[in-house]
Amino acid sequence: MKKVITITIAIISIALFWYFFIKPQDYQIRVVAKSIPGTINQSLKAWNNSIENASIVQLEDLKHLKQTIKSEDSTHIYTWNISSINDSTSKLKVDVIDLNNSFKNKLSIPFTDTDFEKGSRKLVTEFMSYLNKHRKEFKVTIQPEEELPSTYCACVKHKTIQSKKAIAMKDSYPFLNSVLVGNGLKLNGVPFIEITDWNIDNDSLAFNFCYPILKTDSLPVIKDILYKEFKGAKSLKAIYNGNYITSDRAWYTLLDYAEKNKIKVDPKPVEFFYNNPNMGGDALYWKTEVFIPIAE
Template sequence: MHKTNLIRIFLLLLAVLGIWYFILKSYDYSISFKAAGLPGEVYQKILAFDYENLGNINDLNRTPFNEIEQQASVEGTNLEITWLFEEENDSTTRVKVLVNEENTFLSRLQLLTGSSTTQEILSQDLKRLKWALEMDTEQYKVEITGMVPSPAATCACISLENKIEKKAGDMMQTIGRLAEFMKQNELEMAGKPRIQVNNWDLPANKIFYEFCFPIGTGSIKVPAKGIYFKDFPAKNSIHAIYNGNYMYSHLAWIRILDYAEKNNHEITKTPLEIFQENPELGGDSRFWRADIYLPLK
C-alpha cells in the first residue's frame, strides 16, 4: 500500500509538472546573459544590431530601456521574443530573453529531447550579440562633468527627423547644403556644428531635430529651401564629454538621463550636441569629441 501511494504521488507530481511545462508556462525557453553598459545603452544597441540568423524582426511593443517585444523568425520558424533589461550596477546590465515558438507543444517537446535546432541557432546569434556589446564599450567613452550653461548661438539650420541611430548619416547628407548656403550668403562659422533635438520620441526611437552651423552677423541674401536662422539661448544643463564615433553619441544622452535620475535632477529630453571634429577628415573615431547638454527643467 505504501509503495502504491508513492507511485500515485509520483504520477501526480509528474502530471502537475507536465501541465505547468506544456500549458501554464508562459514561454518555451529563456536565455540570459550579462552585458556591459546601462540598460538604456544595451537596449539601444539591441534595436540596431544586425543578426546573422534572426530575421523578419517586427517590434510589437517597447518600454524604453526596460523591455522589447518582437516577432521574428529563424530558418522559417516564427518566434515571439521578449527582451528584459535589469541594471546590475553602473556598468553591467542583466539581459533575459524569453522565447515562444509558433508550435509551442512541439518546441517544448524538442527541448526535453535535446533536438531543438531553433534554440541552438538563436543561442549562437545571442553569443555574437554579447560579443559585439563587449567590443562596443571599447569604441566610446562618456564623462559627465556636471552642470553648466549650454553655449548660446545664432545659427543657420535645417530641420530633420529620423531614427536616432541614423542622425549621423543625415548630417553627412545635409552638411553640403549648409556649407553652400554659408558660402553664397558670405557667412562665417562662429562655432562648431551642432544638433538641437526638439522631440525625442523614446517608444518610436525617433528624433525631430535641427542640424545647425553657428554664424556671426549677417543676413540671408540668397535664400535656400528649408534653411533658416534661429537663436539658441543658453540653458542650465547637465554636460557630458563624449569621445567616439558620432553615430553612437546618443548613448551619452542615456548616461546623462541615468545620472539625472540617480541625483534627483529633473531634465528635459531635448539634447544639444556640439561636434568638435570633422568626420570627413578621418582619423581614429574613438578620439572624436562631442559636447552634450541636457537642459534642466
Template sequence: MKKVIIIFCSVIILSLCWYLFIKKYDYQISFESDYGPGAVYQEVLDLKTLNSTDSLKTVTLNGWKSFNKITQTAHLKEVDSIELVWDFEALHDSITKITVRTRSTTNKFLQRLSIINPFQKNNYIQELKEDLIAFQKQLYELKGIYTIQQGEDAVTTPGATCACITSTTSIKGKAGAMIANISRLEEFLNKNELKQDGFPMVQVRHWYIPENIITFDFCFPIAENATARAENDVFIRKIESTKAISATFHGNYKLSHRAWFDLYERAKNENLSIIAEPLEVYRGNPMNGGNPIKWQADIYLPLQTD
C-alpha cells in the same frame, strides 16, 4: 513515508503540467553588458539578424516599451519561428542586466518536452544560447567603436547664434541628414561673408521617443552680432544656454545618439525632470579622417527649470 512520496509525485506532476501547458515562455537566459540600458536597447532594436554571421536568422520587431522591453520574432535553423522578449535592467550607469525570454510559436508542446528531457539536448535552445553569446560578444566589441562617459554634475550648455537647417528623420538617419546639409550651410556662410565661430551643433527640437524619430536643427555657430537674411531652408537662430546633464561621446557621430539613452535612463533613475531636446556639439571634424574613436562630441540633455 507513503504520504511523502505521494506529495512529492504530486508536486512533480503539477510542476510538469504548469510548465507544459500554462507557463508562458519556454526558457529564460540572462547576461550582463557594460553599457547602460538605453544603449543596449538601441542595439537590440536595430537587430536585423539574430546572428550577424548568418543572414538567414532574420529578426522582426513586434513591439517595444522605450528603453525597457523589446518583443521580436526570430527564425532559427532548428525551429521556424520563436518569440523573443528582451528586458533591460540597470545595475549601474554602465552595466545592464539583459533577460531574454523565449517560446516557440510552432510545436510548442513537443519543444517543451524536449527541453525537460534529461536524455536529450534541445537543439533550439542550444542554438539560441550560441546566438546570444555571439550577440554578447558583439556588445563587448562595441567598446572599440565608441565610448560614453557621463558627467557627474549638472552643467550649463553652450549658447550660440547659428546658421541652421531643420531636418526630420529617424535617429539613425541623423548623420546622413547632417552630411547632406554641410555644403548648403557652407555655401550660405560664404555668400553672406560669415565665418564659422565655434563647433558645429545639433539642437533637437522634437524627439519622438517611441518611434525613434527626431526633428533637429543642424547649425554652424557665427558671430553674435552677425547679420544675414534667412534664405530658403537656411535661417538664423539663437541657441540659448540652459542647465543640463551631460556626457562625452567618442566615436563615429552616427552613433552619438547612444549617449542620449544613457542620459535619459540616468534622469529617470535620479528623478530628474528633463526636456527631451538633446544638444550635440561636435569637437572633431570627420572630413579630416583619422580613427573615429578619437572624434569627440559633447552631449547635453536639458533639465526643466522652475
C-alpha cells in the same frame, strides 16, 4: 494517506498544466552585459538588421523588445528583458519560444540539450559578441553640470530616425557651411544639433542642424535656412568620443545618470561637434559635447 496522494497528484497536475500550456517561454537565457540599457537597446536593433528574416519591435519601454526570426519550418520569438545592475552593467533575461514546436521543446528540454537550446544560446552569444565589439568603438564620460550658453545661429531642419541622424548631418554640412560663408556670414563656433523632438519608443527625431553665426542687422534670405536664437540652459553634460552615427549612446548615458540621481530633465539633447567626419581618422579621437537640459 489517500488524501495526501490526492493532493500530490493535484499539485503535479497543476504544475504540468502550467509548464506545458501557460509557461510563456520554452527556454530562458540569462547573461550580464557591460552596457547600459539604452546602448543594449540600440545595439539589438542594429544587430537585428544583419539577420535574415528577422524583425524587432520595442514593447512598453526601451528595456523590453520582441524579436521574431522566421525560417522554413519554425518561427522563433526572443523576448529581450533588460534591467540595470549599476552605472555600467545590465542583466539580460531572454525568453525564447518556438511557435511551431513549443510543446515538443518543453517535453524534451528537461531531459536533453536540444538543438533548439543550442541554437538559442548561439544566437544570444552572437549578440553579446556584437555588443562587446561595439562597446570598444566609443567612450562616454560624464562631466559636471554646466550652463549651456545661448547663441545666434543658422539652421537646417531635419526629421529622421536615430540611426540616420549622422547621414542627415553629412548631407547638410557642406551646404550649410558653403552657403553661409558664400553669403558673407561670419561663423562663430562649431556646428551643433538641437533635438526638438525625440520619440524614444520608435527612435524618430526632429532636429535643427546649426552653425553659430554673428548676428547682423541684415541677414540674407536663403532657401531652407532658418535663423534663430538658441537659448541655453543648465544641463547635464557628457563627452562622447566615437562615430557620430552612435553619439546617441551618450544621450542614454545621461538619461540613465539623471534617473539614478533623481534629476528631472527635458529629453531634448544638444550636441556640439569638434571634428569633421569627412576628414576621416580614428573616430575614437572625435569629440562631441553632449548636453541634456535640466527641467525647471
